[in-house]
Amino acid sequence: MSIEATPVGSETAGKPKSGLPPLPMPMERVFDGPLTQEMLLSPGKFGLGMVPDRLAPDATTSMVCGFCSTGCSLNVHLKDGQAINLSPEVDYPVNTGMACPKGWEALTPLYSEDRGTSPLLGNKGNNFKPVDWATAMDTFCERLKSIQAEHGKESVAFLGTGQMPTEELAFLGALAKFGMGMKHGDGNTRQCMATAVVAYKQSFGFDAPPYTYDDFEQSDVLVFVGANPCIAHPIMWQRVMKNPHLPKIIVIDPRHTETAASATHHLPIAPKSDMSLLYGLARILIKNDWIDRGFIDQSVNDFDAFAQFVQAFTLDRVERDSGISPDRQQEIAQLIHEGQRVSFWWTMGVNQSYQGTRTAQAIINLALITGNIGRPGTGANSITGQCNAMGSRLFSNTTSLLGGHDFGNEQHRQKVADILQIDSENIPTEASDSYDQIMEGIDEGRIRGLWVIATNPAHSWIHQERGRELLKKLDFLVVQDMYWTTETAQLADLYLPAAAWGEKEGTFINSERRFGLLKKVSRAPGRALSDFSIFQLVAHCWGVAEQFAAWTDAESVLKILAKISEGQPCDITGIKDYQMLDERGGIQWPYPATGANDDQQRRLFEDGKFYHSDQKAKLIFSEPEDMPEPTSEAYPFVLMTGRGSAAQWHTQTRTSKSTVLSRLYDVDPFVEIHPDDAQLLGLTHEQLVTVESARGKMTAKARITPTVGRNCVFMPMHYEDVNQLTLGHFDPYSRQPSYKDCAVKIATV
Numbered sequence: 216m217s218i219e220a221t222p223v224g225s226e227t228a229g230k231p232k233s234g235l236p237p238l239p240m241p242m243e244r245v246f247d248g249p250l251t252q253e254m255l256l257s258p259g260k261f262g263l264g265m266v267p268d269r270l271a272p273d274a275t276t277s278m279v280c281g282f283c284s285t286g287c288s289l290n291v292h293l294k295d296g297q298a299i300n301l302s303p304e305v306d307y308p309v310n311t312g313m314a315c316p317k318g319w320e321a322l323t324p325l326y327s328e329d330r331g332t333s334p335l336l337g338n339k340g341n342n343f344k345p346v347d348w349a350t351a352m353d354t355f356c357e358r359l360k361s362i363q364a365e366h367g368k369e370s371v372a373f374l375g376t377g378q379m380p381t382e383e384l385a386f387l388g389a390l391a392k393f394g395m396g397m398k399h400g401d402g403n404t405r406q407c408m409a410t411a412v413v414a415y416k417q418s419f420g421f422d423a424p425p426y427t428y429d430d431f432e433q434s435d436v437l438v439f440v441g442a443n444p445c446i447a448h449p450i451m452w453q454r455v456m457k458n459p460h461l462p463k464i465i466v467i468d469p470r471h472t473e474t475a476a477s478a479t480h481h482l483p484i485a486p487k488s489d490m491s492l493l494y495g496l497a498r499i500l501i502k503n504d505w506i507d508r509g510f511i512d513q514s515v516n517d518f519d520a521f522a523q524f525v526q527a528f529t530l531d532r533v534e535r536d537s538g539i540s541p542d543r544q545q546e547i548a549q550l551i552h553e554g555q556r557v558s559f560w561w562t563m564g565v566n567q568s569y570q571g572t573r574t575a576q577a578i579i580n581l582a583l584i585t586g587n588i589g590r591p592g593t594g595a596n597s598i599t600g601q602c603n604a605m606g607s608r609l610f611s612n613t614t615s616l617l618g619g620h621d622f623g624n625e626q627h628r629q630k631v632a633d634i635l636q637i638d639s640e641n642i643p644t645e646a647s648d649s650y651d652q653i654m655e656g657i658d659e660g661r662i663r664g665l666w667v668i669a670t671n672p673a674h675s676w677i678h679q680e681r682g683r684e685l686l687k688k689l690d691f692l693v694v695q696d697m698y699w700t701t702e703t704a705q706l707a708d709l710y711l712p713a714a715a716w717g718e719k720e721g722t723f724i725n726s727e728r729r730f731g732l733l734k735k736v737s738r739a740p741g742r743a744l745s746d747f748s749i750f751q752l753v754a755h756c757w758g759v760a761e762q763f764a765a766w767t768d769a770e771s772v773l774k775i776l777a778k779i780s781e782g783q784p785c786d787i788t789g790i791k792d793y794q795m796l797d798e799r800g801g802i803q804w805p806y807p808a809t810g811a812n813d814d815q816q817r818r819l820f821e822d823g824k825f826y827h828s829d830q831k832a833k834l835i836f837s838e839p840e841d842m843p844e845p846t847s848e849a850y851p852f853v854l855m856t857g858r859g860s861a862a863q864w865h866t867q868t869r870t871s872k873s874t875v876l877s878r879l880y881d882v883d884p885f886v887e888i889h890p891d892d893a894q895l896l897g898l899t900h901e902q903l904v905t906v907e908s909a910r911g912k913m914t915a916k917a918r919i920t921p922t923v924g925r926n927c928v929f930m931p932m933h934y935e936d937v938n939q940l941t942l943g944h945f946d947p948y949s950r951q952p953s954y955k956d957c958a959v960k961i962a963t964v
Contacts, residue, residue, distance in 0.1 A: 272296040277304045279723050279731030279801070281378070281716030282317045282864050284599035285309060285450045286725025286801070289318060291717070291736045298322055298717060298736040307800050308815040309428060309725065315449040316862045320876050322717065324869035325737055329700040331712030332741025339687060340705040348742065352756040354709055358691045359395075360757075362664040368396035371664040372653050375402040377601030378669050380721020380733055381610050382772035383746045384603070386763070387668060388612025390750050393641045394759035398648075399662065401614075403670040404607040405650040407600035409949035410566035412608050414575035415597070417948075418583075418833055420826030421619060421784040422608055425819040426558070426594040427727045427803065432458045433592030436554030438465045440489060440578055441564015445473035447858045448562075448598055451726075463550050467492065468564060469855060470887075470929055471922040480547065483924055486853045487956055488537035490570060490839040493577035495533035496548050498525040500584065505552035507586025514823040514831055515583050521834040536839070551585060556592030563600065563857060569843060569953040571946045576835045583832055589820035598726055602716075605724035609785050610776055613647055618779040622646045634778050637762060649950035651943070654685050663690040668746060669713065673702035674866040677952040678910055679938035695749060701868055702935065713746050714739035715869075721747075721769045722796065728785075729801040732793055781807075784826050842956050843944045850908065850958035852892070852928045854940060857955065859931025867933050884915040884936065887929040888961065893919045896961060903964040906930065908957055911939030914964060928959065 272295055280287045288307035292300040301321055303314035334351035337343040346354075359371050373391050375384060384402075391397040412422045419425075431437070431454035444452040452474065455464070464478040467489065475481040484492055500506055501522050511518050530541035551557055559578045565571055575597065582588045582595035599605055609619050620627035622645050632639035648656060654676065656662035665686070676682035686692060686706050694707040697715040704710050718739040722730045739745070744752070747769055754760045766772050770793050780787045788808040796802060803817045824830040846853055862879035864870045871877065886906050888898065898904060900919045905912055906928070913936035923929050930937050932954065942957040 276734055276736065277307070277797075278717075278734040278736070279602070279725070280314075280318045280321055281602050281723070281733070282321065283448060284602060284604055284726040285448055286602070286723060286727075286729055286731045287314055287318055287450055288731065288800070289314065289321065291734070293736060297738065309727075309729065309731075309801070310450045313450050313453055316876055316879055317864055317870060320870070320873040322737070323873040323875070324697075325715055325717055327698070327872040329698050330740045331697060331699040331710060331743055333712060334742070335699060335710040336708075337710075338708060339692075340707055343699075343710065348744075348752065351709060351711060352752055355693060355711075355753065356756045358708070359664050359666075359693075362690055363396065366663050369398045370662060371395070371397055371666070372399035372648075372656070372662050373397060373666040373668065374650065374653065374670055374672065375400065375607065375611055375613065376669040377402060377404040377407070377604035377607040378716075379603065379746055380719070380769060381603060381606035381724060381730075381776070382721045382769040383719075383750070384606055384611040385617060385772055385776055386747060386750045386766060388610075389617065389635070390754055390759070390763065391666070392612050392643060393635070393637055394754060394762055395757055398643050399653055399656070400612065400647050401650040401653060402607045402611055403650070403672075403675065404601065404604045404611075404613075405950065406675060406952055407563060407566060408597070408604045408608060409614070409649070409951040410568070410571035410575055410946055411597035411599075412614060413572050413949040414579060417572070417835055418576055418579045419820075420828075420832075422615075423784055423819050423826065424597050424599070424726065424728060425588060426596040427816040427818055428454055429816040430558050430592050430594055430596070430818070431455045433460075434458065434462050434554075434556050434558040435460045435592065436463045436465070436550055436557040438467070438551070438557065438559045439474060439478075440467045440493075440559065440561040440574075442560050442562040442598060443468070443472040443474045443564075443858065444560075444562075444598065445477060446861050449861050451598065463554070465547060465550065469924055469927060480550070482537075482539050482543065482547065484537040484539060485924075486855060486927060487568065487570070487842055488839075489565065489574045490577050491528060491533050491536035492539055492544070493574070493581060494525045494528040494836070495530070495544055496551065497521070497577075497581055497584065498528050499545060499548035500552060500581070501525065503548075503552070505548070506584045510586035510823065511584060514825065515834060516829070516831045517834045518584065521580065521584075521836055524836050551581070554587075556590065557582075557585065557587040558592055558594050558596060559587070560596045560598055562598040564955065566597075566951055567954040568951075568956070569944050569946055570840055571951055571953070572948040573835070573837050579832075580834050580836065583834060589818060589823060591818070594818070602725070603723040605726070605728065606722070609724070615646070616642070618776065618783050619785050620779075620783070631779055634775065651945050651950055651952065654682065657685045657688055664693075665689050665691075666693045666695070667703055668695045669697075671696075671701045671703045671866050671868055673706055674935055675938065677938060677941045677954055678943035679941070680911055681943065682938075695746065697743070698868060711749055712741065712743035713749065714743050719745035719747065719769070720793070722773060722793075724804070725801075728803045730787070730790065730796055730804065731801040732796045844909075844942050844956070844958045846926065846958045850960045852926055852959050852961060854906070854908065854957050854959040855923075855927060855929045855955045856932045856937055856941065857929065859933055863931075863933045865933070866935070880933075881916075884913065884930065884934040885918045886915040886961070887918045887920050887923045889923050889925050889927070890919050890921060891925055892961075893917060896963070898961075898963065905962050905964060906940060906959050907962070908940040908942070908959045910942065911936070913937070913939055917961075928961065
């Protein structure tokens with residue numbers, strides 16, 4: 216189906232797309248009781264989608280933002296029962312009255328003209344026709360059950376997201392795996408946070424970011440590796456700027472980013488040389504005895520082996536690998552030694568790498584050997600990507616069983632089964648294939664049906680052209696999203712219209728482990744339903760409604776998850792209900808029913824005890840590897856991708872709907888190139904060029920700037936065509952895609 220884009224704010228904004236008849240808004244009355252199959256099949260009749268009556272029609276209420284993982288709280292101003300404006304909440308411990316451009320515009324995407332208002336039935340995106348929910352659900356169940364009957368239950372899989380509330384993620388994972396018999400299901404969190412998850416699990420014994428945002432203001436030395444919070448997490452960066460200790464700020468990044476420009480020290484390393492530099496710093500610290508031997512003896516394993524391993528990373532070797540001079544290496548090591556409260560921070564520059572897990576652990580190792588963990592202003596701290604990536608990591612039933620349990624542990628399976636009152640035989644005994652393995656399973660014929668919820672792999676998947684061809688090979692593709700115009704929805708056989716942030720209730724868990732409350736402050740358009748209601752409907756039509764009878768609404772699911780979490784590092788048995796979260800300004804896990812600390816800022820490992828059986832952390836390390844696709848005479852540049860603007864988010868699915876945000880970034884793709892390289896190629900600033908890899912080719916404007924090094928180029932990930940270029944390769948431990956290194960060439964148009 217062709218898509219004709221109309222800018223938000225134009226005279227046609229808010230009108231239905233051609234071919235989609237207008238559907239009535241379900242405005243009859245607020246429905247506040249348990250859902251039945253009849254109600255779900257006729258949502259308008261029962262007033263589903265209305266703002267809950269516990270909110271006054273002209274009230275102001277607060278809720279967490281639905282974009283990045285910072286988890287800011289926004290005041291939402293209502294008029295006649297509909298959200299009309301936003302302002303940042305002053306007293307919330309996360310953002311303290313601040314908001315980034317995306318937060319200010321968070322309501323705009325709700326009113327875009329291409330919102331899904333009805334289920335659509337077609338054939339690989341062709342001949343879409345609106346259908347009612349009864350027809351959509353009959354088709355959904357008949358097609359997927361037919362595929363399972365012919366090819367086995369494992370032939371159907373799902374791909375979820377870190378954009379949905381925790382309760383919906385849990386419902387999806389439980390329904391798919393315990394009710395529908397799926398073994399394989401993963402989320403787009405694999406694309407941003409899998410490396411940090413695996414690194415923490417292996418090093419600490421559990422996926423446990425130890426910090427709180429207060430540490431940004433308490434450190435006297437902050438080390439950022441592959442992170443650009445000034446752009447990617449601007450409110451976190453504002454917390455750094457409020458630090459009263461005149462901290463040393465060290466940025467390790469191939470680009471002279473906005474964060475590097477504000478730092479006291481920038482180390483412009485060669486791409487993917489992080490591990491060598493970090494091991495070299497560890498060697499200097501150990502050689503000079505600038506380490507915390509008491510903490511190591513009490514809390515850390517494998518120090519002697521690590522000390523021996525890093526001896527090979529001499530000053531000269533590190534200079535050859537990274538381009539950082541011996542004097543500079545010594546200087547940075549001494550700053551770490553002299554700091555009383557040193558914090559280490561990383562994000563996608565580390566995570567999205569073919570050796571990301573070991574790089575993250577090289578950072579963790581520095582914190583452990585210097586004792587910089589468990590105290591204010593310290594920590595080995597992974598900054599999360601999506602608003603609820605943490606909820607996806609712990610409660611989506613993908614990388615782990617609900618509540619961070621282990622699919623392979625019989626006791627864990629029985630515990631979950633007893634709480635959910637299901638047969639433990641319904642719970643898979645091993646974790647799912649990862650995202651990339653599910654995609655490869657399509658090519659191999661193992662995966663024949665796919666249910667994609669609130670994510671857009673046809674845009675975001677690495678080596679995009681191949682990803683799209685794989686999606687086309689499916690026997691049946693279901694896409695459940697707030698927009699019917701995404702690149703993935705346009706390949707679907709069945710599209711299900713979903714409510715968005717602000718149109719449903721639930722919780723998000725931010726980077727510092729804080730549960731924040733999401734509220735329903737706007738009506739979903741037409742016949743769109745919350746993902747939660749769609750899952751209820753699927754359960755009814757699949758024939759497993761009784762199994763989920765207790766899952767009546769989002770708050771009931773949080774209480775179920777609290778029971779499941781008991782005794783786990785992420786224990787939240789002390790969180791009683793949504794009102795408690797609302798009153799306390801969010802709550803960080805762990806928060807057990809007894810012995811919980813009510814402080815707003817709570818760190819892990821204050822007692823020096825970790826989650827392995829011996830309560831010690833592990834130092835994990837291995838030799839760095841060369842980039843799988845080195846540069847060559849034919850492709851002489853390393854392409855790095857990343858966030859290009861504080862005003863855009865991922866694939867622009869939502870942020871592109873705002874004319875305000877669109878004015879704050881380049882609508883047309885650009886490529887950053889060093890002046891010396893531009894001169895050799897005869898390029899001028901803003902000149903149109905082609906960027907080509909062995910997989911694809913695109914056109915962009917040349918942005919000539921010294922912020923990138925020689926023989927390197929940078930492109931923002933937000934543009935659709937960029938992932939035509941990227942190479943499909945993955946970290947062997949986390950299976951996270953390595954988006955930030957492939958070989959390209961630049962030519963004039």
